[in-house]
Amino acid sequence: MNLKEALNLADKIVFEKTGQHLDDLQEAVLKGTLERETYKHIAKEFDCSESSVRNAGSELWRILSDELGEDVSKTNFRSAMKRLHNSNVLNFAHNVSDSFNICREPRHPPDIPNSPNQQTSNPKQTKISHQDLSEMPDLGNFFDRTPQLDTLRNWILQQRCRLIALTGISGIGKTALASQLVRQIKEEFEYVIWCNLNASYTPDELQHTLIQFFSRSHNPDPPAPKQKPLPLIKYLQNYRCLIILDDIHNLFISGELAGKYRSEHEEYRSLFKQIENLSHQSCLLSIGWEQPREISSIDSQNIPIRILQLSGLDTAAAREILRDKGLAEIDCAEALIHRYQGNPLYLKSVASLIQELGINASELLLNDTVLLPEDLKDVLQQQFSRLSEIEKQVLSLFCRESEPVNLAKLLEYGTVRSPDLLNALQSLSRRCLIEKTGNLYCLPPVLRQYIKGF
Numbered sequence: 001m002n003l004k005e006a007l008n009l010a011d012k013i014v015f016e017k018t019g020q021h022l023d024d025l026q027e028a029v030l031k032g033t034l035e036r037e038t039y040k041h042i043a044k045e046f047d048c049s050e051s052s053v054r055n056a057g058s059e060l061w062r063i064l065s066d067e068l069g070e071d072v073s074k075t076n077f078r079s080a081m082k083r084l085h086n087s088n089v090l091n092f093a094h095n096v097s098d099s100f101n102i103c104r105e106p107r108h109p110p111d112i113p114n115s116p117n118q119q120t121s122n123p124k125q126t127k128i129s130h131q132d133l134s135e136m137p138d139l140g141n142f143f144d145r146t147p148q149l150d151t152l153r154n155w156i157l158q159q160r161c162r163l164i165a166l167t168g169i170s171g172i173g174k175t176a177l178a179s180q181l182v183r184q185i186k187e188e189f190e191y192v193i194w195c196n197l198n199a200s201y202t203p204d205e206l207q208h209t210l211i212q213f214f215s216r217s218h219n220p221d222p223p224a225p226k227q228k229p230l231p232l233i234k235y236l237q238n239y240r241c242l243i244i245l246d247d248i249h250n251l252f253i254s255g256e257l258a259g260k261y262r263s264e265h266e267e268y269r270s271l272f273k274q275i276e277n278l279s280h281q282s283c284l285l286s287i288g289w290e291q292p293r294e295i296s297s298i299d300s301q302n303i304p305i306r307i308l309q310l311s312g313l314d315t316a317a318a319r320e321i322l323r324d325k326g327l328a329e330i331d332c333a334e335a336l337i338h339r340y341q342g343n344p345l346y347l348k349s350v351a352s353l354i355q356e357l358g359i360n361a362s363e364l365l366l367n368d369t370v371l372l373p374e375d376l377k378d379v380l381q382q383q384f385s386r387l388s389e390i391e392k393q394v395l396s397l398f399c400r401e402s403e404p405v406n407l408a409k410l411l412e413y414g415t416v417r418s419p420d421l422l423n424a425l426q427s428l429s430r431r432c433l434i435e436k437t438g439n440l441y442c443l444p445p446v447l448r449q450y451i452k453g454f
C-alpha cells in the first residue's frame, strides 16, 4: 500500500465521521506519521507549533479509533491502514472511487440473512443491525399497551435515554411489552441483544457475553492472539446499541429491602453507573420486579434515565385476554378485571380455572371471593419469598384493615417504628405490592387473599 492510498483511505474515514475531508495540517500529520517523522519535525516542515500538530494528531486518532473500533495512534496508524487495505472481509475500499463502508452494510429486512461482506453502492454511510434475540421470549397474542409503547419509543428514540428501568409486579406484562417494543424499534440500532439474567450471572459473564457479541459481529475473523477486546463502554460509544436485561431482580438479595445487590453482584453497580454517567449513544433497558436502588430513587427529567412502572391492562385489552378463554361476554367481566388489577397473568390463570370448573363468575364476585389458582400462588410465592421481615410485618398490618389506610393509622398499631415503617412502605411500593392514592395506602385484593392464606 503506498502513501497516497493510505491517505485516501484515512480521508474517507474522516469524511464518513465528520462530513469534512482532511485539511492541510491533518494531511501533513498523517503523511509525516506514515514517513515515521516526529511531531516536532512535522511542525517544522509545516511551519506551525508542535502543539498544533499534537492536537491535530489526537483528534485524528480519536476519529479513526471511533470509526474502526480499535485504538489507533501514531504508533500503529500505518499498520492499521495496511490491515484495513488488505481486509476483504471488512469490505474496505481499495479503489478510491468505491464507496467506503466499515462493516456497516445497509439495513435490510430480517428475512434477508446478514452478510458481513455485503457491498453497498450507496456512498452515504448506512448501518446494519446485528441482533441476538435468541433469549427474547415469544409470548403470543399481544393486546394494546399503546401509551406505554409510545412512551418507551419516545424515551429511547427521541430523548435518547441511556438507561430505562421497566418495573412492575410479576405477570403484569413487562417482558411482553419489552419484546413488542424491541420488534418495533430494533432496526434503529446497529446492535441489539436480549439477555435473561439469573442469580448466578456474574457481571464478568455479562460483560463477556456482550463484548463477544459486539466484537464477533463487528469482525467475524477470530481476533489476533495479542489483540485485546475493547471495554464494553467503547462499543456503546462507537455504535448505537440496545441491550435488554430481563429478570434483573435476580441480581438482588432476598430478605432485604428492594434493590440491594447480592454481594457477588456488587460490580453491576459500577457497570450501570458507567452506562448512566458516561457519554455514549446506546440504551440499556432493565426489566424486573426490583430495580437497583440508585435507579429507583431518581426523579429528575434532566438526566437520561427513566423508570416506567407498569400497571394493569385497560379494560378493553384485558377483555381480549378473557375472550381467549371464552369469558369476554360474561356480565361481570369488568368487575373481574378490576379485582385482578388488569394483570394479564392473574386473569389468564383465573379465567382458566373458571372455565375448567364451569364456575359462575358473577356469584364469585358477589361473594367477594378471590380465587387463587395454584399456578398463581407459585408466582406470588416467588415474589413474597424475597421480602424482608419488616415488609412482611407491614403487610400483615394492611390485612387487619379492610379499607385503604394512612401512615398515622399504621403507626397507631405501634408494632413497627416509624423510620422502619417508612422504609418498608417505600420498598413495598417499589415492588408494586402496595398502591398509594393521595395519602392512603392499599393492598390489592389478590395479595390480601394470598397473605391471609398463611
Ligand SMILES: Nc1ncnc2c1ncn2[C@@H]1O[C@H](COP(=O)(O)OP(=O)(O)O)[C@@H](O)[C@H]1O
Pocket: 139, 140, 141, 142, 143, 144, 145, 168, 169, 170, 171, 172, 173, 174, 175, 176, 177, 313, 317, 321, 344, 345
Ligand atoms: N399486552 C398483553 N397482551 C396479551 N397478553 C399479555 C400482555 N401482556 C402480558 N401478557 C401475557 O401475560 C403473561 C405475563 O406477561 P409477562 O410479560 O411474562 O409478565 P412479566 O414479565 O411482567 O412477569 C404472559 O403470558 C403474556 O403473554
Ligand SMILES: [Mg+2]
Pocket: 174, 175, 176, 246, 247
Ligand atoms: Mg418477565
